[in-house]
Amino acid sequence: MTANPTTSGPLLAIRDLRIGFGARTQVHIGELDVRAGEIVGLAGESGAGKSLTGLSVLGLSQRSGATVTGSITLDGVELVGAPEARLRRLRGGTMALIPQNPSSAFNPVLRVGTTVRRALRLHGDSRATARRRAVEAVTKVRLEEQHLERYPHQLSGGQLQRVAIALGLALGARLLIADEPTSALDVTVQDEICGLLRSLRDDEGVSALFVSHDLAVLGSTCDRIAVMRDGRILEDRPAVDLVTAPHHDYTRELLAAVPRLRGGSDA
Numbered sequence: 013m014t015a016n017p018t019t020s021g022p023l024l025a026i027r028d029l030r031i032g033f034g035a036r037t038q039v040h041i042g043e044l045d046v047r048a049g050e051i052v053g054l055a056g057e058s059g060a061g062k063s064l065t066g067l068s069v070l071g072l073s074q075r076s077g078a079t080v081t082g083s084i085t086l087d088g089v090e091l092v093g094a095p096e097a098r099l100r101r102l103r104g105g106t107m108a109l110i111p112q113n114p115s116s117a118f119n120p121v122l123r124v125g126t127t128v129r130r131a132l133r134l135h136g137d138s139r140a141t142a143r144r145r146a147v148e149a150v151t152k153v154r155l156e157e158q159h160l161e162r163y164p165h166q167l168s169g170g171q172l173q174r175v176a177i178a179l180g181l182a183l184g185a186r187l188l189i190a191d192e193p194t195s196a197l198d199v200t201v202q203d204e205i206c207g208l209l210r211s212l213r214d215d216e217g218v219s220a221l222f223v224s225h226d227l228a229v230l231g232s233t234c235d236r237i238a239v240m241r242d243g244r245i246l247e248d249r250p251a252v253d254l255v256t257a258p259h260h261d262y263t264r265e266l267l268a269a270v271p272r273l274r275g276g277s278d279a
């Protein structure tokens with residue numbers, strides 16, 4: 013997989029990030045970058061600190077009482093300690109959360125297109141522009157205009173996840189924070205969503221921080237993978253290298269738990 017990094021600095025740069033609750037530091041990341049046009053995986057078992065990291069990039073972990081120090085820059089703009097108004101602008105613009113359960117992003121009594129168009133109008137689009145950009149965005153995620161006229165329950169989980177991604181793209185997201193975006197989906201649909209993320213990277217230059225406990229999913233989707241345990245990054249390397257020649261015993265254990273990366277052999 014070929015990333016398409018810009019010659020300038022990374023789109024997302026995390027430095028000496030500490031996330032804690034009370035006196036306890038749950039996450040300490042020395043350095044983690046996501047370049048433009050790059051998908052970076054965050055792997056690790058439950059409790060490793062993956063979601064807290066993603067939520068802190070979005071400026072959302074503080075809402076659950078976390079203390080965040082260090083530096084997270086998005087396109088050179090500091091997010092740690094940034095005023096809520098700036099974070100809100102960036103969350104609805106440069107970066108977007110792709111949640112595990114896409115139905116949480118949609119009002120069940122509204123057609124999904126209404127949600128997408130309303131979000132665009134809130135960001136200043138005229139009615140006509142919002143309509144056009146909503147259609148453009150669903151086309152990018154390989155859905156049709158008619159899908160916008162459906163209610164959330166009339167779409168499959170995979171289709172709804174595509175609309176959630178389309179919503180982020182329509183708002184101009186260049187960085188997707190995807191937190192277990194495929195774990196509620198069956199394997200075939202998982203593969204489709206991962207394929208979509210790769211094509212958005214290749215065709216649109218979109219970047220992603222892809223949180224998952226599943227190294228098979230990350231290995232087939234990401235350019236780089238950072239393996240986390242107990243809030244620390246153990247290794248951060250090109251995905252192909254990491255899954256074929258892990259440096260760390262813990263990564264080997266994670267890989268051993270994934271049948272699809274053992275050449276399909278479960279024996």
Ligand SMILES: Nc1ncnc2c1ncn2[C@@H]1O[C@H](COP(=O)(O)OP(=O)(O)OP(=O)(O)O)[C@@H](O)[C@H]1O
Nearest residue numbers: 033038056057058059060061062063064065076225
């Ligand atoms: N609001 C909170 N208050 C106190 N501790 C928290 C809070 N949120 C998370 N933690 C703790 O921080 C650690 C990291 O949690 P996090 O949700 O980031 O893990 P994760 O790697 O995403 O795991 P999972 O895959 O289960 O979501 C865990 O020990 C968790 O219990």
